Amino acid sequence: MASVNRFIQFNNESIDTNLLHSMEMLAGALSDAPYLKVTTRKLVEFRPSEAAISISVFWRHRPREIERAGYKSDIFLMAAGYWRDFSLQAWRRIKSTQSSLPELKQQLLLCAEEFRxxxxVSTERPGTKHAFSIREKVYTGYHKDQFRQNRQKGFQADAFLNAAYLRLQGTELAGTEAWEPLFLLWSRMYDARSTEDSAYVVESMMGRLEFLMDEDMVHSYYTFGEEQEEAAPFRYHEGMEAEDSGSEEKMDTIEEWFQSWHRETETSESAAMEFELERGDSGYAEGGREAQGAGEVEYTAQGDSDGEHREGNDAEDEQREGTPKQAGKKFGSANSHVVYTESRIVASGDSKALIDAWRRKQAPHVRALLQELKKRMSLRRTGVRTNLNAGRLSRNLLPLVLEERPKPFYRKTAPSKELDAVFCLLIDGSASMIDKLDETKQAVLLFHDVLRGLGVPHEIVLFYEDAYEASDAMQPNYFQWMHKLEDGSRDHSAQIVAMEAHEDNRDGFAIRWMSDRLHKRPEKHRFLLVFSDGEPSAYNYAENGVVDTADAVAEARRGNIEVLHLFLSSHPITDEQASFYRMMYGNKSVSADSLEQFVEQTLRLLKRTLHLVIQTG
Incomplete structure (x- = not known):
């Protein structure tokens, strides 16, 4: 797991996941495309193969009001403007027409379309005017500065684009007199009503521009994104009928372009995947089985049932452990290529002396916490609240006669023999945990002993990704149980001592996997604790891993699962690190500033959550 303390400070960028999530919600609402994702890139872009639009990092490191307004203006422009009112046919024509200045021609069209x-959008949606006014003000200053630099360096095509943008905003620059005939044509953009109109204006200028300029643009101020195709590449498989293979589809809007990719992705991940799994084909990565389709079924699926639990299911579950399973879209789009395996950690045989030593050290803490909690539980079972305005009528009715405002009612605290709660602990199994393993094992052992002493069902799982086998087509992930919910109060201290550090960690996927198990539990209070020592780090899981983890935490909390995070560090936590983890886990993230504090912080987490369970019943 990579640390948030990166090598170069100016590369230590962190994403405001709440802001990005709100931009995603806004984009989905404006475009009526709930599947649409929002990412950040150098320039705004359309990326239908990822079902994503990208907002520009141009707005970073600015005052917060400008940053938020800038991001919003990007979303307004793409999801409410380009989405349905940009003609792909006109764009294809501009790109296919021969020119000695192809970059200038394309960027001029995008500049013209942004203006139009x-x-x-601001006319149809007056609420967007504030964001667009800030956008124009910031970009006006930016293009003025760029114009001056490009003129000094002799980049005439770049300077012309800067001047063209400023002319649309009503700003005239000194030294552009030779371009006035071009700007006269450019002024027709005020009357443009479609992409075809904008393309006509640009094409009318290109002949004179090609005569005046010898070199094309050096910089990119506008970009479209992925190369536009007629439709998404169709994935045919043997399980389909011939008529299902589809036909060529003509599209003229970005909305239709994205929908074709979305439909094709849905199709390829349903029927095609089912057919391949039934046949046992494996095409995940190079270096796989040589004779594809010749083996047995490689993946099996397990359905959920609300019926009664059959005897012998536990044995079947044990047999299914170790069988790889395809994540698909169930655990988030960032994890659609994950293949995960569930198994139990095998206990080592020579750990008894070490376990006994740790337990002797922790015994006073465990004993004190158990006594305190059991005392609170006992008081709650026998407690009676008197002098109430409502409730059961007391046998002592004298207050009705003697007091002006009598309160002759009482209530008994609802009896509770057991804590109606379940706890699950996810432990980061990445390589960076290797220097913290002993302290982590002691903290996990404390967690295990306290909950066993109270008879509270709990689960302890180590999670990691195999970095050496991960590829674009498949990312192998592993969950290793030390203690399962079904194990009751059995002692699995030997399995806790046997856990080891591995490679990478895909936190959002692990949280969704554990949340899925918790959703099936009947307990009123459900807690998910995450022990980690850094940020998510896995294959193709850098920037989007932070967002995916924050989304997974939000989804779990919406499902009434309380997610708590303990940051394990051998050094005092910095403000930057604290802010980073609050961004993913909210105010439910605490840190251990030294190795010695792991057990202490675990004890505090348990005490706080168990007190809450007892208090609220």
Whole structure:
């Protein structure tokens, strides 16, 4: 797991996941495309193969009001403007027409369309005017500065684009007199009503521009994103009928372009996947089985049932452990290529002396906490609240006669023989945990002993990703149980001591996997604790891993699962690190500033959550 303390400070960028999530919700609402994701890139882009649009990092490191307004203007422009009012046919024509200045031609069209669509959206949606006014003010200053630099360096095409943007905003620059005939044509953009109109204006200027300029643009101020195709590449498989293979589809809007990719992705991940799994084909990565389709079924699925639990199911579950399973879209789009394996950690035989030593050290803490909690539980079972305005009528009715405002009612605290709670502990199994393993094992052992002493069902799982086998097509992940919910109060201290550090960690996927298990539990209070020593780090899981983890935490909390995070560090936590983890876990993230504090912080987490369970029943 990579630390948030990166090598170069200016590369130590962190994403405001709450802001990104709100931008995603806004984009989905404006475009009526709930599947749409929002990412960050250098320039705004359309990426239908990822079902994503990208907002520009141009707005970073600015005052918060400007940053938020800038991101919003990106979303307004793409999801309410380009989405349905940009003609792909006109864009294809501009790109296919031969020119000695292809970059200038394309960027001029995108500049013209940004102006046209900004005006259109702000007129139709007056609430967007504030964001667009801030956008224009910031970009006006930016293009003025760029114009001066490009003129000094002799980048005439770049300077012309800067001047063209400023002319649309009503700003005239000194030294552009030779371009006035071009700007006269450019002024027709004020009357443009479609992409075809914008393309006509640009094409009318290109002949003179090609005569005046010898070199194309050096910088990119606008970009479209992925290369536009007629439709998403169709994935045919043997399990389909011939008529299902589809036909070529003509699209003229970005909305249709994204929908074709979305439909094709849905199809390929349903029927095609089912057919391949039934046949046992494995095409996940190079270096796989040589004779594809010749083996047995490689993946098996297990359905959920609300019926009665059959005897012998536990044995079947044991047999299914170790069988790889495909994550699909169940655990988030960032984890669609994950293949995960569940198994139990095998206990080592020479750990008894070490376990006994740790337990002797922790005994006073465990004993004190158990006594305190059991005392609180006993008081709650026998407690009676008197002098109430409502409830059961007391046998002592004298207050009705003697007191002006009598309160002759009482209530008994609802009896509770057991704590109606379940706890699950996820432990980061990445390589960076290797220097913290002993302290982590002691903290986990304390967690295990306290909950066993109270008879509270709990689960302890180590999670990691195999970095050496991960590829674009498959990311192998592993969950290793030290103690399962079904194990009751059995002692699995030997399995806790046997856990080891591995490679990477895919936190969002692990949280969703554990949340899925917790959703099936009947307990009123459900807690998910995450022990980790850094940020998510896995294959193709850098920037989107932070967002995916924050989304997984939010989804769990919406499902009435309380997610708590303990950051394990051998050094005092910095403000930057604290802010980073609050971004993913909210105010439910605490840190251990030294190795010696792991057990102490675990004890505090348990005490706080168990007190809450007892208090609320």
């Amino acid at each position: 669509l900004s005006e259109k």
